[in-house]
Amino acid sequence: MKQLYTVPLKRSYDDNMSRCQVGPYNTERLLAFLNDLHQRLVPEQDQEGENMRTFVITWDNVAFHHSQAITTWFEVHPRLNVPDTNPAVPEPTSVQDLPNCEPTKESLYSLYELQGVLGRGSFGTVYRAIRKTDGRQFAIKRLCKWNNTRSIQIPGYSKPLPREVALMLMLRRPPVSPYVIQMYEWFDRRLVMSLVLEFPHPCMVLRKFISTSSALTERITRGLMRQLVLAVQHCIDHGVFHNDIHADNILVNTRTLGLKLIDFGAAHLVNSAGYDSWRYLGAVEFCPPEALSMPKYYAVPTNVWSLGVVLYFMVNRQLPFTYAMQTLEGSINSFKSTVSTECRDLIGQCLNRIPEKRPTFNQILRHQWIQSES
Numbered sequence: 001m002k003q004l005y006t007v008p009l010k011r012s013y014d015d016n017m018s019r020c021q022v023g024p025y026n027t028e029r030l031l032a033f034l035n036d037l038h039q040r041l042v043p044e045q046d047q048e049g050e051n052m053r054t055f056v057i058t059w060d061n062v063a064f065h066h067s068q069a070i071t072t073w074f075e076v077h078p079r080l081n082v083p084d085t086n087p088a089v090p091e092p093t094s095v096q097d098l099p100n101c102e103p104t105k106e107s108l109y110s111l112y113e114l115q116g117v118l119g120r121g122s123f124g125t126v127y128r129a130i131r132k133t134d135g136r137q138f139a140i141k142r143l144c145k146w147n148n149t150r151s152i153q154i155p156g157y158s159k160p161l162p163r164e165v166a167l168m169l170m171l172r173r174p175p176v177s178p179y180v181i182q183m184y185e186w187f188d189r190r191l192v193m194s195l196v197l198e199f200p201h202p203c204m205v206l207r208k209f210i211s212t213s214s215a216l217t218e219r220i221t222r223g224l225m226r227q228l229v230l231a232v233q234h235c236i237d238h239g240v241f242h243n244d245i246h247a248d249n250i251l252v253n254t255r256t257l258g259l260k261l262i263d264f265g266a267a268h269l270v271n272s273a274g275y276d277s278w279r280y281l282g283a284v285e286f287c288p289p290e291a292l293s294m295p296k297y298y299a300v301p302t303n304v305w306s307l308g309v310v311l312y313f314m315v316n317r318q319l320p321f322t323y324a325m326q327t328l329e330g331s332i333n334s335f336k337s338t339v340s341t342e343c344r345d346l347i348g349q350c351l352n353r354i355p356e357k358r359p360t361f362n363q364i365l366r367h368q369w370i371q372s373e374s
């Protein structure tokens with residue numbers, strides 16, 4: 001649910017995103033809360049001549065509990081006015097900084113101070129953290145081990161490692177990509193595993209970036225898309241199939257427009273034999289038709305399909321397929337009239353229902369729309 005409000009700056013919210021949890025409420029109480037929030041955020045007279053700012057309020061993670069109560073997070077962002085420039089290449093991660101593959105022996109809390117929650121997913125919670133020795137900021141992803149017990153053996157390491165850790169270690173091998181989030185160290189305790197991740201800031205996930213920004217031009221979209229294709233290509237070249245590319249697994253630096261791919265929780269080692277469709281764990285809106293209807297799906301065509309969905313989402317601010325049936329039939333929602341013919345062509349190629357006919361990463365990078373300078 002998303003609504004636009006205008007509030008004077010001096011009131012409840014500062015320039016940073018505010019994030020709070022409400023509930024658990026039953027439906028009636030939640031509606032009353034929303035109504036009250038609406039009253040408080042509805043435009044007021046700007047008597048003192050202060051700037052009025054537009055905010056976007058997003059509601060997510062609405063959870064229905066057995067008691068019928070609802071817990072929801074709400075966020076208030078200042079509306080971003082994104083300058084129409086080419087994105088800068090994100091800061092490269094220094095590989096020397098990264099220690100070996102063993103879990104760190106010390107306790108997490110002796111080395112890091114955990115602060116607010118950056119995000120929650122189905123498998124874990126990600127916290128903003130400060131390293132005590134130098135005050136540097138990181139994102140720490142904490143995962144319950146009963147959910148993430150599968151280990152895999154990767155080349156170069158003598159023993160099996162938890163899957164997400166193992167795949168992130170593979171991505172640490174030089175050359176490191178500036179477009180893929182890096183893991184610095186990890187902690188392994190009896191019930192919980194913690195991954196210390198790079199924290200690009202100020203950043204927000206692509207879905208929120210799209211909903212809070214004033215209209216994104218094709219120049220900005222092209223810059224983001226180029227980075228995303230390079231990120232995904234880098235993963236495949238390093239033997240990692242991301243398998244869950246969607247708008248909540250992409251971070252955008254709101255100052256530089258640098259992009260980083262996150263969340264390797266559903267990733268696999270690249271293989272040419274394909275993956276069982278019944279085990280597909282990625283977001284269904286970004287899922288290719290073969291993973292819904294065929295016994296197997298394959299790494300590169302799946303990634304290319306998801307790239308097509310992300311590009312469509314960026315230029316239209318809505319998803320190309322509302323229902324899985326639409327994905328199967330290939331009936332794409334209509335484009336906004338402002339979307340260029342070249343951009344539509346690239347989306348159409350990526351969303352080809354026949355996996356073998358989709359372009360390769362290099363073909364996408366050479367596409368007329370991606371190459372265009374305007």
Ligand SMILES: Nc1ncnc2c1ncn2[C@@H]1O[C@H](COP(=O)(O)OP(=O)(O)OP(=O)(O)O)[C@@H](O)[C@H]1O
Nearest residue numbers: 118119120121122123124126139197198199263265
């Ligand atoms: N390195 C990071 N820096 C900043 N925020 C992050 C970082 N990693 C994750 N987040 C935030 O935390 C959220 C959840 O992270 P992530 O997707 O890795 O968790 P998950 O449990 O695997 O989620 P999913 O349900 O998508 O599988 C992200 O959507 C994002 O908002």
